[in-house]
Amino acid sequence: MRIGELAERTGVSVRALRYYEEQGLLTAERSESGQRHYGDTAVDRVRMIQQLYAAGISSASILEMLPCMVTGLATPEVLAKLHGHRSSVVKQLDELRETLLRLDTVIAGASATFESGVPKPCPHV
Amino acid sequence: MRIGELAERTGVSVRALRYYEEQGLLTAERSESGQRHYGDTAVDRVRMIQQLYAAGISSASILEMLPCMVTGLATPEVLAKLHGHRSSVVKQLDELRETLLRLDTVIAGASATFESGVPKPCPHV
DNA sequence: TAGAAACCTGACATTAACGTCAGAGGCAGG
DNA sequence: CCTGCCTCTGACGTTAATGTCAGGTTTCTA
Numbered sequence: 001m002r003i004g005e006l007a008e009r010t011g012v013s014v015r016a017l018r019y020y021e022e023q024g025l026l027t028a029e030r031s032e033s034g035q036r037h038y039g040d041t042a043v044d045r046v047r048m049i050q051q052l053y054a055a056g057i058s059s060a061s062i063l064e065m066l067p068c069m070v071t072g073l074a075t076p077e078v079l080a081k082l083h084g085h086r087s088s089v090v091k092q093l094d095e096l097r098e099t100l101l102r103l104d105t106v107i108a109g110a111s112a113t114f115e116s117g118v119p120k121p122c123p124h125v
Numbered sequence: 126m127r128i129g130e131l132a133e134r135t136g137v138s139v140r141a142l143r144y145y146e147e148q149g150l151l152t153a154e155r156s157e158s159g160q161r162h163y164g165d166t167a168v169d170r171v172r173m174i175q176q177l178y179a180a181g182i183s184s185a186s187i188l189e190m191l192p193c194m195v196t197g198l199a200t201p202e203v204l205a206k207l208h209g210h211r212s213s214v215v216k217q218l219d220e221l222r223e224t225l226l227r228l229d230t231v232i233a234g235a236s237a238t239f240e241s242g243v244p245k246p247c248p249h250v
Numbered sequence: 251t252a253g254a255a256a257c258c259t260g261a262c263a264t265t266a267a268c269g270t271c272a273g274a275g276g277c278a279g280g
Numbered sequence: 281c282c283t284g285c286c287t288c289t290g291a292c293g294t295t296a297a298t299g300t301c302a303g304g305t306t307t308c309t310a
Contacts, residue, residue: 004286014287015268023267033276035287048227055224058266069231082232089225092179096221099180100214102173102194107207110199127307129256139257140298148297158306160257183296257306264299269292276287 003028003036010046017046023059025049025066045070055089128153128161135171142171148184150174150191170195180214 007014020026021036026045028036048069052062064081068074074082132139145151146161151170153161173194177187189206193199199207 054220086228095179110204
């Protein structure tokens with residue numbers, strides 16, 4: 001498939017796909033005229049990239065990890081990187097949970113204010 | 126306390142603190158000569174700001190929410206915003222959990238490779 | 251009362267993952 | 281062949297939260 005179709009099937013912009021290639025995260029066959037052509041596996045590849053991005057992992061790190069993400073095999077160095085990223089993801093999870101608790105506390109307090117029939121303006125601090 | 130001490134106590138740079146003030150997230154008394162002076166509550170305030178940043182909430186949104194984060198009171202509009210941010214935090218949590226699972230799968234596979242005594246180079250995809 | 255250390259404002263630099271535009275070539279239908 | 285849509289490269293724009301530097305004032309310390 002060509003780049004437009006890949007973009008549509010993954011929900012990622014054409015620009016982003018070219019950027020991935022630029023970063024070495026995604027490769028493409030080229031037609032005689034220079035147009036990119038992708039196999040079906042590219043769809044999964046792009047989705048994986050997106051997922052790692054969503055975890056706050058940089059393209060440089062993804063580049064190191066990606067080949068092994070596909071096969072499940074890794075060098076010791078890559079394995080160490082993976083553990084490192086796992087830690088940071090766990091840390092992010094903890095922080096997010098804490099933030100969620102705080103948000104819930106605030107929301108509960110604010111909601112109670114309204115339910116009590118006493119809508120007060122937001123006071124200045 | 127002055128800005129340097131606040132920076133040290135919160136682990137945030139002086140530049141960042143001035144930026145928070147610029148964004149309206151943090152206020153300071155000014156001495157005769159114009160130097161910022163903070164009360165002890167500023168420490169908590171800064172930590173809260175950092176936590177919200179960590180949740181991917183923009184400074185503009187924080188600005189809307191912050192007064193009410195302190196008092197637990199909110200206008201209906203702010204309450205709606207809070208719910209919106211709650212949703213996005215929950216979504217982030219889900220995505221992170223999914224990513225963690227994927228990472229664990231890969232790590233498990235890679236670790237097994239080593240434990241089996243067959244360290245293989247990372248193959249090309 | 252120096253001189254160092256901390257502070258001030260203002261402004262330009264940085265980073266990442268794209269968006270957007272320009273100018274040009276490629277491809278399928280009518 | 282023409283039209284319209286897709287694609288190409290290259291390059292500059294964007295955003296957010298700072299970093300960094302310059303040039304000047306204030307505050308602490310010896």
